[in-house]
Amino acid sequence: MQATAYTYDSETRSGSVLLDDGTPLPFDTAAFDAGGLLLLRPGQRVRIEVTGEGDARHIELITLQTL
Template sequence: MQATVRTFDPATRAGTVLVDDGVELSYDADALTGTGLRHLRLGQRVQIEVDGSGPTTRVRSLRIYTLRE
């Protein structure tokens, strides 16, 4: 699923993304674990994987959209 970085706190490495359908989801530093990412820019496009649905949805992993494995 694609999203846009809405907020990012460099101290905690947590923030929020805005999914393309307008839903705002939060993420914590665990979502960046193993990605090598140290910083995200506001407005940056990202690829996310989520757990749960509805109000319990949380971002499990996040990576920059243009980076391919």
């Protein structure tokens, strides 16, 4: 699934993305570390892997979207 980086805290390595429908979805340090990223800037297109449904949705991995 694709999304856009919305917020990012470099100290906690966590933040949130905006799904293409505008829904915000937070990610934690484990998801950031799983993607192998060093930095994330708001506005960057990212690829995310999500588990769960509804309010139980959780980002498992976040990495940069590549063409």
